[in-house]
Amino acid sequence: MRTTIVIGAGLSGLMGALALAEAGLRPLVLAKGQGATHWTAGTVDIWGGDERSPREALQEIGALHPHHPYALIGAHAVEEAIVRFRALTEAARYPYVGGLDRNILLPTSAGALRPAALLPVTMAAGDVRLGGTMLIAGFRELRDFYPPFIAANLAAQGMAARGVYLTIPPAFRRREYNPVTFARLFDNPAFCSDIGRQLRAQRGDATRIGLPAVLGLRDPTGVVAHLQDESGAQIFEIPTLPPSVPGMRLFALFQNAIEQAGGRVQIGSEVICGDGRDRLLTTVWSEAAARRQEHRVERALLATGGVAGGGIRTDHMGMVRETALDLPVRAPANRAAWFAPRFLDPQGHAIYTAGVATDAHLRPIGTDGAVVYDNVTVAGALLAGTDTVRERSRSGVSLATGWAAGRILAEWMA
Structure with missing residues (x-):
């Protein structure tokens, strides 16, 4: 029985699963469907919200925005994730180029x-x-x-x-x-x-x-x-409109690397709830076409995406909830303030900052600042603290926090 569970198969979940698999923990990746790899361009945008280079932005974020996902893990962790990602794609004969020193301008x-x-x-x-x-x-x-x-x-x-x-x-x-x-x-x-x-x-x-x-x-x-x-x-x-062929290539090379390292990727299994005690998540249930399945948990990485990815849902009454484990969500309190008057407003839309707040070890915390589960880490667009759409940092945050969350979880009680 696999007791290391990754929930979500986007870039953050795949990076986290790779870190866990390479640590010998044989993770099981559970996902409702294909992640964002299949509908994005297949590039990694560390920072594109202004004229700063990604490296300059990382340095300033660390100093000025302590709750930003990049600040939580540190610039060194972002660089470590990039090194591992590039080595992975190089080994798969689909190498990625570029880095933190400047953005490359590409036609759409x-x-x-x-x-x-x-x-x-x-x-x-x-x-x-x-x-x-x-x-x-x-x-x-x-x-x-x-x-x-x-x-x-x-x-x-x-x-x-x-x-x-x-x-x-x-x-x-x-x-x-x-x-x-x-x-x-x-x-x-x-x-x-x-x-x-x-x-x-x-x-x-x-x-x-x-x-x-x-x-x-x-x-x-x-x-x-x-x-x-x-x-x-x-x-x-x-890049074309979805389905994204570069994204499909990326997903395939991740899946191959994870499975070669002892992990397993199971698409078509949506995690719908979890249960725990004494600050430990002990069980999650996934739902497929035929039946509901129970999974025992020793460690879990949650990477289901934010509002755009389905990891957070809202309703007409203004309720905001995390969909897999029902974790506390940090979101704008006033529903009327969720959206800016203009769709392409340079300040973005406040609802996209909604997410799960975490401590410095990417463990989910409640409104009182206490850790909810010691054996759960959160990664990717599900993290609170920023609007990755406005920053053009979504895939970069996913890449870096996915790797960091996997490494942290692998070392938990090692």
């Missing part, structure tokens, strides 16, 4: 610019600071990715760019297309070769070519290298 599928601290090497050539002419290429069959629109918006911001559509070879045509369909097509070398030849014919004076982030599931770096050889230009991926 709308032609806007988005900062990222860490990104897969398949996106690296998309850094707009590299200069030169860009060709944005896509397929009419892939909805919500419009190369001329992307290129026009980039050009309006002073970047040389133009957009073209490519043709799917007759042998590879399907009735229905989505990002995963295209990723599987790019796993075929013959399909890649045909697309590469089309890119060479279309590229003109472009030195870099941006394609939707669907360049294979099995070996995306190999697909990029193949297309670069065929086209004669640098290739980079631009």
Whole structure:
């Protein structure tokens, strides 16, 4: 029986499960469904809320905002998590580049610019600071990715760019297309070769070519290298709307690493409640399609996401609750103050600061400041203390606190 439980399969839960598995604790990851990996860009945003570098922001947060998740774990823990993450992706032949010293500016599928601290090497050539002419290429069959629109918006911001559509070879045509369909097509070398030849014919004076982030599931770096050889230009991926192929790659490499280290990932098992005594969580219950299942607990890591991830729910009466263990939630008291008047208000929306408050060891605390469970740690967007949407730090907080929470839990009563 597995008694080390991780609740949630987003980036924070996966990082925590990896730390626990590598400590020999054979964690069981329980999740209602796939985490945020499947609907985000696949990059890691440590800090993008202003012009400061991630490293500068971490230093100032530590001094000025003691309850921020980054401050709770310390800048050293953020760097440690990044080192482990990069080693993991390198070993899986899907390396991530970047770091804390500066953000890299990447084009989005709308032609806007988005900062990222860490990104897969398949996106690296998309850094707009590299200069030169860009060709944005896509397929009419892939909805919500419009190369001329992307290129026009980039050009309006002073970047040389133009957009073209490519043709799917007759042998590879399907009735229905989505990002995963295209990723599987790019796993075929013959399909890649045909697309590469089309890119060479279309590229003109472009030195870099941006394609939707669907360049294979099995070996995306190999697909990029193949297309670069065929086209004669640098290739980079631009994230699409969900489902996120880069996120699916990330989830797969995490799952493989966790299971190789003795853990297990169980999707389709939503944790609905827990029970404990003497400040120890002893049992959780998960609900699947067929039945409710009881799990004995010695250690648990809670990483179900915040308001956006379903880890916190609200109702029309203004009640705010944590959904898995019914932990106390710190949230704005006045429901009328949850939202700013404008959707894109630079100050953000107060409700996104709602979360579970913790001590310095990421253990949940109540309104009186007392620890609720000594054998539970909390990670990711479920943590109170900040609005990660406004800060553009959501994936960075998840990465760093997930790793820290797993390490803390692994050392508990070791």
